[in-house]
Amino acid sequence: MLTRRAALGLMAAAAFASRAGAVPMFKGEKKPFSRAWLEAEAKRLSRRDYKPMGLVPQEWRDLTYDQYRKIWFNSQKGLWTDTPRPFKVDFFHPGLYFPRPVDIAIVEDGEAQSLAFDFSLFDKSDKAPLLPLDDTLGYSGLRLRHELREKGKFEEFAVFQGASYFRAIGTGQNYGLSARGLAIDTAKGTGEEFPDFTHFWLEAPDPGDRMMKVHALLDSPSVTGAYSFRITPGLPAEMEVEAVLYPRKDLDHVGLAPLTSMFLFDETNRARFDDFRSAVHDSEGLMIHNGAGELLWRPLGNPRTLQVSSFVDEGPQGFGLMQRARRSEDFADLEAHYHNRPSLWITPGEDWGRGTVTLVEIPSEKEIYDNIVAYWRPREPLARGSEHRFTYRMDWGAEPPRPRDVATVLNTRIGKGYDKKVPYQIITIDFADHPAFGDSEEDLDTLVRSISTVRGEVTEGVLQRNPGTGGVRLAFKYDPQEAMASDLRAQLFKDGKSVTEVWLYRWTA
Numbered sequence: 001m002l003t004r005r006a007a008l009g010l011m012a013a014a015a016f017a018s019r020a021g022a023v024p025m026f027k028g029e030k031k032p033f034s035r036a037w038l039e040a041e042a043k044r045l046s047r048r049d050y051k052p053m054g055l056v057p058q059e060w061r062d063l064t065y066d067q068y069r070k071i072w073f074n075s076q077k078g079l080w081t082d083t084p085r086p087f088k089v090d091f092f093h094p095g096l097y098f099p100r101p102v103d104i105a106i107v108e109d110g111e112a113q114s115l116a117f118d119f120s121l122f123d124k125s126d127k128a129p130l131l132p133l134d135d136t137l138g139y140s141g142l143r144l145r146h147e148l149r150e151k152g153k154f155e156e157f158a159v160f161q162g163a164s165y166f167r168a169i170g171t172g173q174n175y176g177l178s179a180r181g182l183a184i185d186t187a188k189g190t191g192e193e194f195p196d197f198t199h200f201w202l203e204a205p206d207p208g209d210r211m212m213k214v215h216a217l218l219d220s221p222s223v224t225g226a227y228s229f230r231i232t233p234g235l236p237a238e239m240e241v242e243a244v245l246y247p248r249k250d251l252d253h254v255g256l257a258p259l260t261s262m263f264l265f266d267e268t269n270r271a272r273f274d275d276f277r278s279a280v281h282d283s284e285g286l287m288i289h290n291g292a293g294e295l296l297w298r299p300l301g302n303p304r305t306l307q308v309s310s311f312v313d314e315g316p317q318g319f320g321l322m323q324r325a326r327r328s329e330d331f332a333d334l335e336a337h338y339h340n341r342p343s344l345w346i347t348p349g350e351d352w353g354r355g356t357v358t359l360v361e362i363p364s365e366k367e368i369y370d371n372i373v374a375y376w377r378p379r380e381p382l383a384r385g386s387e388h389r390f391t392y393r394m395d396w397g398a399e400p401p402r403p404r405d406v407a408t409v410l411n412t413r414i415g416k417g418y419d420k421k422v423p424y425q426i427i428t429i430d431f432a433d434h435p436a437f438g439d440s441e442e443d444l445d446t447l448v449r450s451i452s453t454v455r456g457e458v459t460e461g462v463l464q465r466n467p468g469t470g471g472v473r474l475a476f477k478y479d480p481q482e483a484m485a486s487d488l489r490a491q492l493f494k495d496g497k498s499v500t501e502v503w504l505y506r507w508t509a
Helices: 004-017 035-046 065-069
Strands: 025-032 071-073 087-092 103-108 111-116 122-124 141-150 153-161 165-168 178-180 182-184 196-203 212-219 223-232 237-247 254-261 263-265 285-289 295-299 307-314 318-322 343-348 354-361 372-378 388-397 409-415 425-431 448-453 462-465 472-479 485-494 502-508
Touching: 035 212, 035 223, 035 237, 065 071, 071 087, 087 153, 141 212, 153 212, 153 237, 165 388, 182 223, 254 318, 254 343, 254 388, 285 354, 295 307, 295 409, 307 502, 318 372, 409 502, 425 485, 448 472, 472 485
Parallel strands: 103 196, 295 502
Antiparallel strands: 025 111, 071 122, 087 141, 103 111, 141 153, 153 165, 165 178, 178 254, 182 254, 196 212, 212 223, 223 237, 237 388, 254 372, 285 295, 285 318, 307 354, 318 343, 343 388, 354 372, 409 425, 425 472, 448 485, 462 472, 485 502
C-alpha cells in the first residue's frame, strides 16, 4: 500500500516524465556574480554562526548502495547537450552518502541563476524504489564532459561530489585518487571536520574554449572559503586553483591541497594479504620537491596502527601522490585497472612559507576504503577573523616533468631472505637507469651509498646491476632490534652530488 507521500512522489515523477528531452530547469532570479562577490559572501558568512544545508527526505537518505545505483543521470539530457558549447555537465542525485544537496548555478554575462532539481533528467531500473519529490531536493554534485579523443563523443574528466571532494583523470585514464578543498584536524583524536562545498557556479563556456571555470563556496563550523577552479582536460588534466579562507575560529591543524588515496599492499607488505594479485593501490608513493631542492620519494604503507609522518619544509616546490607502476602485470587485475590510475602533483603558486608535507596512513583490510591522506600543513595557525589566500596547480595524469635529473625509485621490497630465523629483514630499492651509473661494474664503485635509520641498525649495503629493470639495485639489511617503528633513509651520491631520489620509509613492526 502506497503512503500519501509516496503517491505524491509518483504523481510528481509522472509530471516530470512528461517533459521528454528536457534540459535542466532554473529557479529564482538571476543575480550578479563575480569572484569579488564570492569572496565577499564567504567573508560575510564567516561572521555568522554556521548553518548547514538542509536535509533531503528520509527516504532518500535511507537508500542502500545498490538502490542508489539504480538511479542514474541521462547524459543525453545534460546541461548544454544541444548547444555548441564545448563542455557538457551531468548531475548526481542526492541520498545515501549525500544527505544534503548543493546549490548549482549557471553564470552567463556576469549573472548567475540556480538550477532546480529535475528528476526527469534521471533514468532508473524497474527495481528502483519509490521516492518522494519535494522542494528540499537538489543535486549532490556534478560531472564535467568534453571531447577528449573523438569529435562528437563527450567523455567525463572531472567530478565534484561529497563534502569538498573532487577528482579528475587524464585522457584515457580511470578514476583513482581524489582531492579536497580543505582538510581540518585530520588524524586528531578529537575527530576530523569535513568542510562542504555548498554552492557551485559554472561559467558557461564559449564555443572553442578549452578551459572550464568552476567556482565554489566552502562552509563548515570552523571556516568559510571561496574557491575557483580553471580546468583544462587532457593528459594531464590541469586545474588552476585560487582559494581564500576566512576562519570562524583559530585553526591550528589545517591541510592545504589535501589528497586522498588508497594503498592496500605491494611487495613491502605482500605477506599480510592472501590475494591472487601482486599489488593493490591507487597510489604507491608520496613525492616531494622540497624548498632545499631535494627530490624525496616515500613509498606508501598500510600499517597496523595509525601513522602520521611530517616532512618539515620551507617554501615547498611541489608534492603529490604518484602511481608509478604502469603495466597491467604489475597488479594482475584485469578489472580494476590500477595501472591506469592517475598520479596527482601539486605545485604551489607562491611561497607557502614554513610547514610540513603531512602524510597520514590509516590501517585498512579492504581496497574499498581510502586510507591515505597527504597535504601541506602551515606551521602557523590560521587565526580567527583573518584572511588567507593561496593558489596552486594540480596535474592529474602521469608524473610531472622531472624537477631534478636524478634516478627515480622504481620499487621497494622488504622481507626475509632464505633464512627465516634471522632477526633482520632485507630491503631492496630498485633505481631506474641513469647516466651517472655508467656502463660497467667499475662505474658502480664510484657511487657512494648513504643508508641510515633512526632506530635499529642497517648494513652498508650492496649495489648491483638489475637486468630486469636496466637500472641498479641497492640492497641492505635492517635489524630493528627493540624498535617498533623507525624511519629509514637511503640515496646514492657521485662526486658529492645526489644522483638518485632520496628514499624514505616508515618501517613498523
